[in-house]
Amino acid sequence: MTRHRMMTGLxxxxxxxLAGCVERTLTxxxxxxxxxxxxxxxxxxxxxxxxxxxxxGDYNVRIxxxxxxxxxxxxxxxxxxxxxxxxDFVAQILWPGQxxxxxxxxxxxxxxQPVDRDELIQHAQALEHKLDELNQDPNVTP
Numbered sequence: 001m002t003r004h005r006m007m008t009g010l011x012x013x014x015x016x017x018l019a020g021c022v023e024r025t026l027t028x029x030x031x032x033x034x035x036x037x038x039x040x041x042x043x044x045x046x047x048x049x050x051x052x053x054x055x056x057g058d059y060n061v062r063i064x065x066x067x068x069x070x071x072x073x074x075x076x077x078x079x080x081x082x083x084x085x086x087x088d089f090v091a092q093i094l095w096p097g098q099x100x101x102x103x104x105x106x107x108x109x110x111x112x113q114p115v116d117r118d119e120l121i122q123h124a125q126a127l128e129h130k131l132d133e134l135n136q137d138p139n140v141t142p
Contacts, residue, residue, distance in 0.1 A: 024053050024101045026077065028061070031108045035065035053077070061105070068109040075105055 028037050030047035037049050040060050044051050047063070056079035063071040080101060 021098055022101060023098055025050055025103070026053055027102070027104045028063075029104065029106045030063055030065070031106070032065070032068075035063045035068070035109060038062040038064075061107075063107055063109065065109055067112055069112050071107055071109060073107075077103060 026039075027050040028039075028044075028047060030037070033047050035047045037044050037047055038061070039051065041062070056077045059075050059077065061071070061073050061075055
């Protein structure tokens with residue numbers, strides 16, 4: 001092996017070892033704490049919870065806690081400039097240090113309200129009446 005090839009190999013190896021990376025984390029907090037958090041239908045822990053992620057985009061969030069209404073929502077993580085070509089090459093390969101992308105979402109849970117039994121019965125009766133009307137309509141096909 002020639003000296004030139006060996007030096008080129010050492011330089012390439014050095015650049016690879018010194019290359020930076022991007023660390024992406026998302027922290028989800030809730031009020032009150034200790035709610036169970038699901039991100040894209042995968043349980044990630046109780047709040048506050050911090051997870052690493054690999055991609056930006058739309059996330060399905062579900063948060064549950066006894067005595068509180070279950071929260072279901074979508075949140076979007078928007079990619080920063082250094083995650084687009086050609087900046088991503090510089091940030092992930094050439095940049096000598098580590099880039100930390102840290103995001104935080106905070107959600108407030110609402111107390112679970114007891115169901116009014118009489119109101120629930122009235123609603124069920126109204127739906128039953130509408131169903132009877134639909135079944136009697138000759139234009140509706142089953």
